Amino acid sequence: MQFKRASGLITLTTDFGLRDPFVGVMKGSIYRRFPTACIVDLTHEILVHWPAEAGFWLRRCSDYFPEGSVHVAVVDPGVGTARQIIAVLSGGFVFLAPDNGLLAPVVDRDPAAVVHALDTARLAQLGVSAASATFHGRDIFAPVAAEIAAGRCDPRSLGPPVTSIVPSWLEEAQQESDRVTGVVVTIDHFGNLITNIDAPLLRSFVEPHVYAGHQVLPLRRTYADATPGGFLALVNSFGVVEIACAEGSAELALGLSRGAPVVVRDAVRHR
Amino acid sequence: MQFKRASGLITLTTDFGLRDPFVGVMKGSIYRRFPTACIVDLTHEILVHWPAEAGFWLRRCSDYFPEGSVHVAVVDPGVGTARQIIAVLSGGFVFLAPDNGLLAPVVDRDPAAVVHALDTARLAQLGVSAASATFHGRDIFAPVAAEIAAGRCDPRSLGPPVTSIVPSWLEEAQQESDRVTGVVVTIDHFGNLITNIDAPLLRSFVEPHVYAGHQVLPLRRTYADATPGGFLALVNSFGVVEIACAEGSAELALGLSRGAPVVVRDAVRHR
Amino acid sequence: MQFKRASGLITLTTDFGLRDPFVGVMKGSIYRRFPTACIVDLTHEILVHWPAEAGFWLRRCSDYFPEGSVHVAVVDPGVGTARQIIAVLSGGFVFLAPDNGLLAPVVDRDPAAVVHALDTARLAQLGVSAASATFHGRDIFAPVAAEIAAGRCDPRSLGPPVTSIVPSWLEEAQQESDRVTGVVVTIDHFGNLITNIDAPLLRSFVEPHVYAGHQVLPLRRTYADATPGGFLALVNSFGVVEIACAEGSAELALGLSRGAPVVVRDAVRHR
Numbered sequence: 001m002q003f004k005r006a007s008g009l010i011t012l013t014t015d016f017g018l019r020d021p022f023v024g025v026m027k028g029s030i031y032r033r034f035p036t037a038c039i040v041d042l043t044h045e046i047l048v049h050w051p052a053e054a055g056f057w058l059r060r061c062s063d064y065f066p067e068g069s070v071h072v073a074v075v076d077p078g079v080g081t082a083r084q085i086i087a088v089l090s091g092g093f094v095f096l097a098p099d100n101g102l103l104a105p106v107v108d109r110d111p112a113a114v115v116h117a118l119d120t121a122r123l124a125q126l127g128v129s130a131a132s133a134t135f136h137g138r139d140i141f142a143p144v145a146a147e148i149a150a151g152r153c154d155p156r157s158l159g160p161p162v163t164s165i166v167p168s169w170l171e172e173a174q175q176e177s178d179r180v181t182g183v184v185v186t187i188d189h190f191g192n193l194i195t196n197i198d199a200p201l202l203r204s205f206v207e208p209h210v211y212a213g214h215q216v217l218p219l220r221r222t223y224a225d226a227t228p229g230g231f232l233a234l235v236n237s238f239g240v241v242e243i244a245c246a247e248g249s250a251e252l253a254l255g256l257s258r259g260a261p262v263v264v265r266d267a268v269r270h271r
Numbered sequence: 272m273q274f275k276r277a278s279g280l281i282t283l284t285t286d287f288g289l290r291d292p293f294v295g296v297m298k299g300s301i302y303r304r305f306p307t308a309c310i311v312d313l314t315h316e317i318l319v320h321w322p323a324e325a326g327f328w329l330r331r332c333s334d335y336f337p338e339g340s341v342h343v344a345v346v347d348p349g350v351g352t353a354r355q356i357i358a359v360l361s362g363g364f365v366f367l368a369p370d371n372g373l374l375a376p377v378v379d380r381d382p383a384a385v386v387h388a389l390d391t392a393r394l395a396q397l398g399v400s401a402a403s404a405t406f407h408g409r410d411i412f413a414p415v416a417a418e419i420a421a422g423r424c425d426p427r428s429l430g431p432p433v434t435s436i437v438p439s440w441l442e443e444a445q446q447e448s449d450r451v452t453g454v455v456v457t458i459d460h461f462g463n464l465i466t467n468i469d470a471p472l473l474r475s476f477v478e479p480h481v482y483a484g485h486q487v488l489p490l491r492r493t494y495a496d497a498t499p500g501g502f503l504a505l506v507n508s509f510g511v512v513e514i515a516c517a518e519g520s521a522e523l524a525l526g527l528s529r530g531a532p533v534v535v536r537d538a539v540r541h542r
Numbered sequence: 543m544q545f546k547r548a549s550g551l552i553t554l555t556t557d558f559g560l561r562d563p564f565v566g567v568m569k570g571s572i573y574r575r576f577p578t579a580c581i582v583d584l585t586h587e588i589l590v591h592w593p594a595e596a597g598f599w600l601r602r603c604s605d606y607f608p609e610g611s612v613h614v615a616v617v618d619p620g621v622g623t624a625r626q627i628i629a630v631l632s633g634g635f636v637f638l639a640p641d642n643g644l645l646a647p648v649v650d651r652d653p654a655a656v657v658h659a660l661d662t663a664r665l666a667q668l669g670v671s672a673a674s675a676t677f678h679g680r681d682i683f684a685p686v687a688a689e690i691a692a693g694r695c696d697p698r699s700l701g702p703p704v705t706s707i708v709p710s711w712l713e714e715a716q717q718e719s720d721r722v723t724g725v726v727v728t729i730d731h732f733g734n735l736i737t738n739i740d741a742p743l744l745r746s747f748v749e750p751h752v753y754a755g756h757q758v759l760p761l762r763r764t765y766a767d768a769t770p771g772g773f774l775a776l777v778n779s780f781g782v783v784e785i786a787c788a789e790g791s792a793e794l795a796l797g798l799s800r801g802a803p804v805v806v807r808d809a810v811r812h813r
Binding site (some may be wrong): 278279280282284289309311312313314315316328332335336337340457459460461492493494495505507508518 | 557558559560561562563564565566567569570571573574577590591619620621622623673674675676677680681
């Protein structure tokens with residue numbers, strides 16, 4: 001399913017944090033062109049300069065928004081260099097991001113995804129230019145998102161189609177004969193360790209057990225299935241394996257962080 | 272006064288923080304059903320897994336919103352268990368939260384409050400179900416709030432009336448012959464210590480003095496009534512006793528935290 | 543250019559943080575009077591009790607919003623005292639803030655700026671009064687901003703014109719024969735050190751070099767012009783000199799903070 005009709009909604013995902021006025025100014029730049037935009041912050045606390053985390057979340061969050069929404073992601077250490085900006089049409093949404101691997105997880109899951117690179121001359125026709133070399137979120141992403149979300153601009157018209165983009169910085173989980181191997185991608189506010197192991201990889205497992213740090217954990221359904229303070233693993237609400245500590249922080253209690261290896265084995269086969 | 276007409280406004284109060292896309296995804300889930308919703312973040316920094324703080328603030332903040340608003344609070348360590356979700360009609364508002372004590376402060380102040388428990392079969396009729404066992408904020412609270420705020424669903428129709436809910440985790444301040452005893456409930460961004468001592472409890476006091484840590488403090492009107500760095504107590508803008516340090520942090524300077532006892536005595540009687 | 547027609551948009555700049563419900567309650571107070579307001583958070587992480595930072599950003603951010611927007615800034619250690627609240631008309635915008643130096647940077651740049659002090663009697667006519675002595679953001683700024691943004695109230699009618707306001711807490715950068723001297727005003731989420739040295743001050747320099755801490759740095763165009771971990775200086779997207787560490791934090795790497803002196807010399811003249 002491709003992009004049909006703009007919903008008027010724009011989501012923002014950045015590593016800007018909320019301490020400075022950068023996110024606010026991006027919104028001002030959107031509203032100047034599209035005063036009735038509906039803007040939703042997905043998160044502005046992506047690990048600084050790590051596009052992989054933004055792509056991980058966008059792939060898993062985009063579908064919860066109205067069809068026809070525009071998802072803008074700016075994690076952009078190469079701002080002001082020759083790196084491209086791409087528009088991806090996938091699943092009824094438009095995604096805008098620098099071509100630095102950020103959108104690879106979105107493109108990789110959808111063989112029907114259409115990718116275009118933004119063309120400077122075309123942007124100039126829209127009155128969009130790199131006024132600064134360091135804040136394309138405000139100068140390019142915001143006005144372009146506004147034009148698309150307002151339904152005034154077909155993203156396919158923004159530049160030439162692209163057949164190859166920068167690959168993801170994050171390896172996919174590996175499926176081997178008796179195990180699946182992945183890593184901790186991100187840690188949430190509760191200290192839950194969230195991995196890149198998608199639930200379908202465990203489909204053939206009878207009794208999956210998760211190995212993380214010094215723990216071997218059976219898969220539970222929800223946090224309260226362990227006693228407070230106890231560790232557990234589960235498939236979380238975004239469909240990936242997560243390691244948690246009931247009413248506590250798995251991050252602190254296990255001492256694990258981003259990149260820590262996580263393995264799932266089948267206890268039945270394993271015996 | 273009960274809920275009459277939806278204002279279209281939904282407030283969100285959670286312990287999700289803003290680091291992850293959880294709040295953003297809840298908003299997406301609301302906008303999918305109700306694209307013209309007006310969503311306001313009350314706070315997402317409730318102390319993790321502590322519903323009492325959410326209830327404390329909701330009771331004191333709800334009235335500042337347009338009549339007919341829907342106040343959603345998700346601090347929910349029991350998500351995915353048999354705990355109920357309740358809808359409370361009070362003061363012209365609807366409140367939605369897990370039945371874990373969170374809404375007790377709201378219900379306790381209003382003898383006319385009406386409480387209903389959400390019924391799974393009824394939710395199914397609205398197309399709402401627990402798609403996940405761990406994120407009911409997205410899967411249940413958001414779509415139900417959207418239906419109510421859009422004026423398409425009477426909260427009383429969502430399930431059977433309930434006459435008893437889980438009580439508050441927080442004791443009310445105690446009124447004794449010559450004193451009122453309470454605790455620090457929360458600490459704000461400025462380091463002000465905010466107590467559960469409501470101003471009406473001090474009505475009969477001629478010269479109230481606040482005992483906190485090693486300080487005895489007369490009640491002042493505003494922060495600038497003490498010299499910078501000096502301690503003071505006042506009835507804050509939400510009608511409760513607060514201990515502050517002018518242009519400083521009472522939390523750091525007094526070394527007090529949540530749960531610290533605070534006593535108010537009448538200096539006149541006390542003599 | 544003065545304020546002509548309200549855009550319906552209100553920006554908020556405070557030192558309230560996002561931990562407490564204070565910002566949410568301000569928004570509720572706005573929506574009660576003006577349900578279709580468009581509210582944008584500029585930032586709520588202004589250094590506590592430091593109006594200068596709010597003024598620094600407002601002057602440099604206001605123009606990115608639709609003409610006719612209302613910019614509200616509440617950094618207000620003197621709340622509840624005799625300090626005035628002022629409305630400034632400048633550049634097609636209205637600014638509302640306590641008269642504590644916050645808006646001096648906005649007024650100083652615009653000889654055509656018009657300043658009025660809010661009059662208690664006039665506010666009373668609008669049904670606005672200081673219900674509390676400690677939260678004028680909710681009780682005064684929010685409803686007044688709502689009335690102006692809704693187009694129901696000319697800011698010049700709110701009280702008498704004022705010819706003198708409290709000056710800025712922040713000195714302007716100094717231009718000397720062979721150098722420009724300024725300070726670090728704020729540090730962003732990335733650890734970039736942002737100074738008060740506006741680019742036009744360097745107009746006559748052939749080869750500007752920035753002296754900060756133990757570094758002498760030529761001016762670059764963007765972050766990627768230094769190798770990762772390397773220091774650089776640039777004119778940032780808000781037109782002021784900034785010291786950065788490519789893919790790192792200049793704050794941590796240089797050990798500099800707010801108030802640190804920064805000097806720009808011309809390498810050509812200097813030889």
